[in-house]
Amino acid sequence: MTGGKAGDERWLGQSIMARRGVAAGRVGRTHALTDDKQGEYHYTVGPYSKPVMEIEPGDRVVVETRDAFDGKIVNESDIPSQVLHVPFLNPQNGPIMVKGAEKGDVLAVYIESMRPRGDDPHGICCLIPEFGGLTGTIYTATLNEPLPEKVRLIRLDDQHVYWSERNVFDYRPHIGTLGVSPEIDSVNSLTPDQHGGNMDLPDMGPGSITYLPVRSPGGRLFIGDAHASQGDGEVCGTAVEHASVTTIRVDLIKRWPIDWPRLENADMIMSIGSARPLEDAARIAYRELIRWMVADYGYDQFDAYMMLSMCGKARLGNFVDPKYTIGAAALKNIIERG
Numbered sequence: 001m002t003g004g005k006a007g008d009e010r011w012l013g014q015s016i017m018a019r020r021g022v023a024a025g026r027v028g029r030t031h032a033l034t035d036d037k038q039g040e041y042h043y044t045v046g047p048y049s050k051p052v053m054e055i056e057p058g059d060r061v062v063v064e065t066r067d068a069f070d071g072k073i074v075n076e077s078d079i080p081s082q083v084l085h086v087p088f089l090n091p092q093n094g095p096i097m098v099k100g101a102e103k104g105d106v107l108a109v110y111i112e113s114m115r116p117r118g119d120d121p122h123g124i125c126c127l128i129p130e131f132g133g134l135t136g137t138i139y140t141a142t143l144n145e146p147l148p149e150k151v152r153l154i155r156l157d158d159q160h161v162y163w164s165e166r167n168v169f170d171y172r173p174h175i176g177t178l179g180v181s182p183e184i185d186s187v188n189s190l191t192p193d194q195h196g197g198n199m200d201l202p203d204m205g206p207g208s209i210t211y212l213p214v215r216s217p218g219g220r221l222f223i224g225d226a227h228a229s230q231g232d233g234e235v236c237g238t239a240v241e242h243a244s245v246t247t248i249r250v251d252l253i254k255r256w257p258i259d260w261p262r263l264e265n266a267d268m269i270m271s272i273g274s275a276r277p278l279e280d281a282a283r284i285a286y287r288e289l290i291r292w293m294v295a296d297y298g299y300d301q302f303d304a305y306m307m308l309s310m311c312g313k314a315r316l317g318n319f320v321d322p323k324y325t326i327g328a329a330a331l332k333n334i335i336e337r338g
Helices: 010-014 016-020 278-297 301-311
Strands: 030-033 053-055 060-065 092-098 106-116 122-127 150-156 160-162 168-170 174-180 196-198 209-213 221-227 244-253 262-264 268-275 313-318 324-331
Touching: 010 016, 016 106, 016 209, 016 244, 030 053, 030 092, 060 092, 060 221, 092 244, 106 174, 106 221, 174 209, 221 244, 268 278, 268 313, 278 301, 278 313, 278 324, 301 324
Parallel strands: 030 060, 053 092
Antiparallel strands: 060 244, 092 221, 106 209, 106 244, 122 150, 150 160, 160 168, 174 196, 174 221, 209 262, 262 268, 268 324, 313 324
């Protein structure tokens, strides 16, 4: 999907959110989660931070997100290791409480639109020591010297990302970090897991619905880490990180027992797994997709397993974070036949 707008929304009426959500497709009040309203941004996702607002199922929230570096990188001459304090990256808006959400339910988060924030919007891509897919890290320890630190400031608007005179990309925004609170733990905002978190899936942009399993009263929704463009894997460790104005609509699905995040758009359903090594993330994602096909689409487990060898699709979210993320997907026009 190109651009920051959701486009054709006719499929929403048949979405799981519309069919099973408490709001049943109705749009409620609109709330503004501004910088001032947020106040303190969070670097952990958990049950202990003070909520910033409570909403009803079906309400819309317009969120002012900060970039992954909290605005600390401003020039290409900045040295990331000197201006950043790892792990204080990916500042999160929230937590947003959803009335009636309790353990065993699911929050449905529909991303309506995303646009760059500010009068002169730009994005940042950089190399950070011991971070990225093609360098030694604290998890993959080597004696090689870290890659050189490098910062790129990239001009962008709501149509394009101007990497260079030679390379201009479409503005294809998505939310890198989206999650709900675990039941007892607080998880840093760099790590994806069953709660969602820093999944960095390019499909999690305008026109998508993410389903997150509730484990804490109110759900406690966190959101941040907007990307203007990213390929599969976020290979250098960062995408085009930018501050955004992201509009979401949040519904509540009662008593839907899912263990890992799921995603839906007009064309497909996707289950999301996060783990190390990468193949375990893929196994989680495909197992959860098979379970979804059995529970909600009437497939035999082993028939679905064999069928996905023919038509399954795998999307690489990231393989640079403390855990890696894979989305396993099936096209609706295939699995809904018959």
